[in-house]
Amino acid sequence: MxxxxxxxxxxxxxxxxxxxxxxxxxxxxxxxxxxxxxxxxVVNDKRVARVMQASDRPVSACAGGIARPFRTPPR
Incomplete structure (x- = not known):
């Protein structure tokens, strides 16, 4: 597998x-x-970032990598 x-x-x-x-x-x-x-x-951003990192292609958070935008906490 x-x-x-x-x-x-x-x-x-x-x-x-x-x-x-x-x-x-x-x-x-x-x-x-x-x-x-x-x-x-059929693909999402996380898989693209994972494959890019595994193939020695740097992915930064500002370039749409693993990091996500800050979300305000619920009130």
């Missing part, structure tokens, strides 16, 4: 690298997610 997931993630990482090459590395996680969704891929 793990090997199958790694193979799928490797293919997914190749698609992400292609999107980054097309944009000269200027794309951030939300934009990459949108591009993949336009191609019919």
């Amino acid at each position: 793990r090997a199958a997931r790694q193979a799928v993630d490797a293919e997914f990482a190749a698609r992400i690298r292609a999107i980054l090459r097309a944009s000269n590395g200027a794309c951030v996680v939300p934009r990459i997610t949108a591009e993949l969704r336009e191609d019919g891929e």
Whole structure:
């Protein structure tokens, strides 16, 4: 099961690298997610960030990585 997931993630990482090459590395996680969704891929920001980090592509919080915006606590 793990090997199958790694193979799928490797293919997914190749698609992400292609999107980054097309944009000269200027794309951030939300934009990459949108591009993949336009191609019919079912994916979310967290998976894109995880695959990018695993493939030695740095993802910063301000670039749409793992961090989420601050939410005010309920009253």
